[in-house]
Amino acid sequence: MIIPFNIESGGFRETILSALKEHESLASNSGPISIDLGAEASGYSGKVRVAIQSAADEGFSVVSGWSGKDPTRFPARIRAAATSIKDIGHEGEYFIHHDDGVIKIQKVSGKPNPVIFGEVPGVKSGDTFPDRQAMHDANVHRGIVQGIAAEGSAIVLNEGYVDDEDNGDIIIYTGQGGQDSKNVQVADQELRAGNKFLARNYAEGIPVRVSRGPKLKSPYAPKKGYQYGGLYRIDHYWSDIGVHGFAIYRYRLIRIASQESVPVPAAGDSPARPLPQGNQTPDRVTTTTQRVVRSTRIGKAIKKLYDYTCQVCGTRLEIHSGAYAECCHIKPLGKPHNGPDVMENVLCLCPNCHVLFDHHVITLEDDLSIPQRGTKLNVAATHKLDLGHIRYHRDRVQAS
Numbered sequence: 053m054i055i056p057f058n059i060e061s062g063g064f065r066e067t068i069l070s071a072l073k074e075h076e077s078l079a080s081n082s083g084p085i086s087i088d089l090g091a092e093a094s095g096y097s098g099k100v101r102v103a104i105q106s107a108a109d110e111g112f113s114v115v116s117g118w119s120g121k122d123p124t125r126f127p128a129r130i131r132a133a134a135t136s137i138k139d140i141g142h143e144g145e146y147f148i149h150h151d152d153g154v155i156k157i158q159k160v161s162g163k164p165n166p167v168i169f170g171e172v173p174g175v176k177s178g179d180t181f182p183d184r185q186a187m188h189d190a191n192v193h194r195g196i197v198q199g200i201a202a203e204g205s206a207i208v209l210n211e212g213y214v215d216d217e218d219n220g221d222i223i224i225y226t227g228q229g230g231q232d233s234k235n236v237q238v239a240d241q242e243l244r245a246g247n248k249f250l251a252r253n254y255a256e257g258i259p260v261r262v263s264r265g266p267k268l269k270s271p272y273a274p275k276k277g278y279q280y281g282g283l284y285r286i287d288h289y290w291s292d293i294g295v296h297g298f299a300i301y302r303y304r305l306i307r308i309a310s311q312e313s314v315p316v317p318a319a320g321d322s323p324a325r326p327l328p329q330g331n332q333t334p335d336r337v338t339t340t341t342q343r344v345v346r347s348t349r350i351g352k353a354i355k356k357l358y359d360y361t362c363q364v365c366g367t368r369l370e371i372h373s374g375a376y377a378e379c380c381h382i383k384p385l386g387k388p389h390n391g392p393d394v395m396e397n398v399l400c401l402c403p404n405c406h407v408l409f410d411h412h413v414i415t416l417e418d419d420l421s422i423p424q425r426g427t428k429l430n431v432a433a434t435h436k437l438d439l440g441h442i443r444y445h446r447d448r449v450q451a452s
């Protein structure tokens with residue numbers, strides 16, 4: 053049965069939504085999130101499994117736990133929770149449990165929703181969208197509430213932060229949190245949730261999609277609707293005291309070169325829903341940015357496999373956004389080497405060892421020993437390395 057999402061906001065939905073905004077673990081399968089709705093919220097107790105397919109749908113479906121025939125009789129608190137999950141851009145199946153005024157939400161184990169980093173196929177800089185829902189549906193910015201999309205893959209500049217600055221190619225963006233419902237900063241921001249993901253993207257060089265909304269005070273803001281402005285890299289981030297006197301996180305974003313210039317909306321332009329562009333003749337820009345996306349996936353896997361520990365020297369770095377390591381390609385990517393972006397061709401290294409390896413100060417023998425160090429590369433049992441790539445790297449040294 054399909055239960056319609058809440059149309060009206062406020063009440064339980066507002067309480068649940070603001071609690072969910074503070075949680076970064078909802079998309080993963082880490083433990084349940086508990087939200088106290090207050091003493092007056094008695095009523096239906098039980099656990100319902102719901103499936104949220106798309107924010108574009110009219111409602112969510114009940115998988116199990118409720119067998120009523122009349123959707124209007126569906127428990128209001130669970131309905132509010134399902135609507136809030138949709139509002140922050142999550143999809144999939146969730147257990148929603150209500151007991152004595154406390155809502156517990158847990159994602160049902162399974163494949164998490166894939167988050168797209170970098171370019172979205174078929175979407176180009178300058179494309180316009182009538183509203184947040186349309187941007188969500190086009191995968192430009194998942195979620196219709198948050199300024200920072202899942203895992204920091206995208207941001208929207210719109211109303212919200214008086215500290216934001218938009219100079220087109222360079223943006224100073226304010227992190228999230230600490231605001232009341234009138235967008236006044238009333239508390240310090242913390243390096244968590246979206247703020248922490250943006251810091252991670254800075255550390256790992258992951259690009260961020262930037263869109264602009266109609267309430268942004270900038271010559272690059274659209275008059276109506278939203279406009280996608282291209283890929284930016286995070287150049288720097290720091291904490292600062294905002295104009296309201298509270299600590300905020302600020303991010304300096306620089307537009308990645310080799311894209312068309314920042315779109316300037318025409319006066320009185322009325323954005324229409326864009327037609328899918330397809331990708332029949334991918335240009336150089338597409339190739340470059342999609343390579344970043346691919347290497348991100350392999351890079352994540354290799355770092356996870358070694359828990360961010362350097363395979364050469366055993367160093368494990370911790371920075372504020374989490375552990376930090378680099379993905380090193382044994383046979384380099386790109387011309388003239390054209391090494392593949394696969395697990396057999398990558399190492400998890402600390403930045404020092406990465407530089408030393410790239411500059412051939414350290415090399416690998418066939419038995420994976422490191423002659424310059426008198427040690428051996430640490431290799432996980434499941435990590436198969438390609439001897440051809442190792443020889444390519446080593447022999448290039450001997451030839452030079």
Ligand SMILES: [Zn+2]
Binds near residue numbers: 363366367403405406
């Ligand atoms: Zn190292």
